[in-house]
Amino acid sequence: MAAMDGNERKKVRDRAIKARKLALSRLTAQPVLDVEDDEDEEAPIPLRKPTLPLEDFIFRILTEEVVVAETLTQTQVGTVIALHRKRCEVVLGAERIDCILTPEQAKWQQSQFAVGDLVNVHKSEEIWRIHSVQPRKTKLSRPDPGSDERERVIVANVDVIVVVVCVKAPPLHPRVIDRYLIAIQRGGAEAVIAVNKSDLLDPDDEEFDLLDPYRGLAPIIRVSASSKLGLNELREKLEGKRSAFVGHSGVGKSSLLNALKPDLRLDTGSLSEGYGRGTHTTTSSHLWDLGDGTEIIDTPGVRAFGLFKLAKEELIDYFPEFEGISCRFRDCSHTVEPACGIRAAAEAGQINPARFDTYKRILETL
Numbered sequence: 083m084a085a086m087d088g089n090e091r092k093k094v095r096d097r098a099i100k101a102r103k104l105a106l107s108r109l110t111a112q113p114v115l116d117v118e119d120d121e122d123e124e125a126p127i128p129l130r131k132p133t134l135p136l137e138d139f140i141f142r143i144l145t146e147e148v149v150v151a152e153t154l155t156q157t158q159v160g161t162v163i164a165l166h167r168k169r170c171e172v173v174l175g176a177e178r179i180d181c182i183l184t185p186e187q188a189k190w191q192q193s194q195f196a197v198g199d200l201v202n203v204h205k206s207e208e209i210w211r212i213h214s215v216q217p218r219k220t221k222l223s224r225p226d227p228g229s230d231e232r233e234r235v236i237v238a239n240v241d242v243i244v245v246v247v248c249v250k251a252p253p254l255h256p257r258v259i260d261r262y263l264i265a266i267q268r269g270g271a272e273a274v275i276a277v278n279k280s281d282l283l284d285p286d287d288e289e290f291d292l293l294d295p296y297r298g299l300a301p302i303i304r305v306s307a308s309s310k311l312g313l314n315e316l317r318e319k320l321e322g323k324r325s326a327f328v329g330h331s332g333v334g335k336s337s338l339l340n341a342l343k344p345d346l347r348l349d350t351g352s353l354s355e356g357y358g359r360g361t362h363t364t365t366s367s368h369l370w371d372l373g374d375g376t377e378i379i380d381t382p383g384v385r386a387f388g389l390f391k392l393a394k395e396e397l398i399d400y401f402p403e404f405e406g407i408s409c410r411f412r413d414c415s416h417t418v419e420p421a422c423g424i425r426a427a428a429e430a431g432q433i434n435p436a437r438f439d440t441y442k443r444i445l446e447t448l
């Protein structure tokens with residue numbers, strides 16, 4: 083108290099008086115039990131004449147403020163590089179620390195934290211804890227598999243999201259690309275499509291044509307983790323940025339990362355006989371530092387990729403190729419209505435019919 087100026091001292095005193103008043107009113111509001119008749123030892127002992135010295139309240143206010151101030155001054159900002167069930171790996175300057183999640187944080191961790199998040203951390207009693215998450219610049223999210231109402235953030239604060247696909251082994255799933263492209267635009271990152279295992283096909287194999295609808299929507303790079311084809315072109319897109327590799331399991335995300343930085347030696351799946359599909363090897367996301375400001379997040383494969391709380395009217399905003407094509411009806415769903423401008427444009431080949439189909443298909447699911 084002595085170190086404070088008169089004004090601050092008065093403020094603390096006023097708060098202490100208020101707190102004391104409140105405590106007293108709570109005490110007197112308690113029923114005064116007849117102790118002799120009550121054998122329950124846990125019953126509150128009545129305070130007939132409560133004496134609560136004001137100094138105690140002043141002391142409590144002051145010490146509490148010191149604790150809060152210490153927590154705040156000790157708070158540092160780190161980046162989440164991996165999430166585990168009850169802890170979180172965070173890079174703090176040159177250090178790598180493990181933050182222990184509180185039970186509440188652990189319960190909601192997949193909605194609360196994501197690899198790439200900037201978190202305010204503090205150390206108390208030798209344990210690092212996450213205090214809060216800073217607002218995200220970009221993100222990629224989907225509905226939580228347990229509840230559509232809850233958002234699951236896959237990665238945060240990434241510049242580029244590379245959708246890794248294969249046209250062979252496993253075969254192409256264009257629906258997943260469509261959904262990823264929508265979610266990436268919504269989350270604010272830049273999309274790149276990497277067609278891996280291109281070594282398995284002839285360069286002019288017509289299976290590559292399956293990717294034609296996406297031309298102009300995102301750069302499409304043919305790569306091969308095995309033959310190293312296209313790796314330089316891919317590297318150029320990622321240099322000095324933070325990116326994430328997403329896509330089905332077995333498409334070669336981890337293999338591509340290994341090809342870009344061989345000393346990572348990430349586990350990769352072996353193709354299970356007959357299915358042409360990789361086994362689930364990467365079980366959680368991890369951010370890897372490739373040096374010179376290049377960071378890549380490897381993510382586990384997803385079976386399905388849903389769109390988190392996307393409104394029907396919002397969908398068209400994520401079909402940039404429909405922009406500038408007008409439909410004169412205000413409440414048109416642009417699907418079956420006669421004289422719809424967008425439908426006419428699709429029929430005339432002005433917009434890709436496959437993408438128009440995609441639009442209709444996704445609209446039905448919203």
Ligand SMILES: Nc1nc2c(ncn2[C@@H]2O[C@H](COP(=O)(O)OP(=O)(O)O)[C@@H](O)[C@H]2O)c(=O)[nH]1
Nearest residue numbers: 279306307308332333334335336337350351360
């Ligand atoms: N032929 C061929 N096989 C690849 C290529 N990239 C990865 N694979 C194989 O595909 C399987 C799955 O790879 P993995 O990196 O674990 O896929 P992830 O689940 O997407 O991380 C492994 O057996 C890899 O050896 C490639 O460019 N060409």
Ligand SMILES: [Mg+2]
Nearest residue numbers: 335336363364
């Ligand atoms: Mg993997």
Ligand SMILES: [Zn+2]
Nearest residue numbers: 409414416422
């Ligand atoms: Zn229309």
